[in-house]
Amino acid sequence: MPTTITPPPPGEVGQAPANDEVVSSPAPFRQMPHNIEAEKALLGAVFANDRAYEAVSDYLKPEHFALLAHGRIFEAAGKLIERGQIADAITLQRHFEQEESLAEIGGPAYLDEVTASAVTVINAGEYGRIIYDLYLKRELINLGEDVVNRAYGGDIDLTAVNQIETAEQNLYDLATAGEYEGGFQPFKDTIVKAIELAEAAHKRDGRLAGVGTGFRDLDRLLGGLHPSDLLILAGRPAMGKSALAANLAYNAAYTYKQSGGAEGAVVGFFSLEMSSEQLAARILSEQSNISSDRMRKGELTDDEFSRLVMASQTLHQIPIFMDDTPAMTVSALRTRARRLKRQHNLGLIIVDYLQLITGSSQSRNDGRVQEVSEITRGLKTLAKELNVPVVALSQLSRQVENREDKRPQLADLRESGSIEQDADVVMFIYRDEYYLEKAEPKQRADESGDKLAQRMANWQERLDRVRNIAEVIVAKQRHGPVGLVRMMFDGTYTRFGDLDQTHMDDPYSGP
Secondary structure, X not given: OOOOOOOOOOOOOOOOOOOOOOOOOOOOOOOOOOOHHHHHHHHHHHHHOHHHHHHHOOOOOHHHOOOHHHHHHHHHHHHHHHOOOOOOHHHHHHHHHHOOOOHHHOXXXXXXXXXXXXXXXXXXXXXXXXXXXXXXXXXXXXXHHHHHHHHHOOOOOOOHHHHXXXXXXXXXXXXXXXXXXXXXXXXXXXXXXXXXXXXXXHHOOOOOOOEOOOOHHHHHHHOOEOOOOEEEEEEOOOOOHHHHHHHHHHHHHHHHHHOOOOOOOEEEEEEOOOOHHHHHHHHHHHHHOOOHHHHHHOXXXXXXXXXXXXXXXXXXXXXXXXXXXXXXXXXHHHHHHHHHHHHHOEEEEEEEOHHHOEOOHHHHHOOHHHHHHHHHHHHHHHHHHHOOOEEEEEEEOHHHHHOOOOOOOHHHEOOOOHHHHHOOEEEEEEOHHHHHHHOOOOOOOOOOHHHHHHHHHHHHHHHXXXXXXXXXXXXXXXXXXXXXXXXXXXXXOOEEEEOOOOOOOOOEEOX
């Protein structure tokens, strides 16, 4: 809504304060920032030449004008120009006469006055920026007043931290709502940026254009985790999603530390399912070769505890930042990620997991599908805004369990097709070992012992072939091929690793 410029309300002059009132001089009245002459000059330039409108229409909107009448004139001029008509005092007079609102914008005399205030097309862009800048200042004042009023408010459910996050989100929205620095770029500039990315990948030993995962075969298929990409890592429960995410986080942060920031990334890990202590325990277990279950139960020997302490000292310097706030909104997540980017040069975001993020109240009212759509759009926007990869874990629907081949497909993504649509990469984790262990043969009523033994032998042989092997199925990749990568998975230490090629003929299956 436009901010109107109004005089202050009349006060009561000369009235003495009551005995219990504090005597203070009234604050001087300050008008909202505005420049009426600049608005008239820009509108006059539009009347003189349609190109003046083209110079500012990308970012300047009717509500950005301080005077409501100027906003209506600008809006009407835009409608005429977009129809291929001329927008000047004569055509606009006819337009407002048809709407029976000519008097509301000052009548024909005011349109003539605006025409006389015209500046050249060359200056139109500068005048547009002045108008927009003053609009931002008025909105900043309104935001500040809103922050003060909320802080004074008595809503006990609205904590100070929530108010800060809301204010920070509103400030960001205001800063990006109409950036006039954006727009088209010459193809030459984008080609140069593409060459720079290719050069960076060429110079690296791993031939990576993005953040390395730390897994040889996965990096070979993906080329690393690319900036501005949203990557979905999905799977059924107990497949190892969180374990792989923790491994990715550690590998990226460790590489960043070892390379002095040349490779890898500072990692922001939003753990909405596990506490940060549980997540840290998984990483400790992986690095110390000590079972996280035994750590939790206190069943460690003195030697194992010493190894645990040594591993923890090494991990102190690893740049991983964890946030385990439950039921976090997508707005709060974006606010905290932006803050981490400013403070610590954030390079990779991991979210565990997508369905635990809360959308806005409006999207919740519109249903779960709409809420998930808003969340995925928000994560993709965040990836582009901060120019970092965002890895979001996702649950799969139960229909996977009803198929004979339980390998996930894109259609199994829960609750919204927007997950598949917004994601640049969709990966699934599948472990045949998990399902085979549950399918241990049981003796049938009419079955002999020999037949059961044979079935048990066949089952054990199949189980041995897939033991400690996980499949990462890349079902969608916007920038490259799809395919399947076989990896080692050790559930005792929640560790993924490259598969030993001497024991597996083809650990990587291409598209």
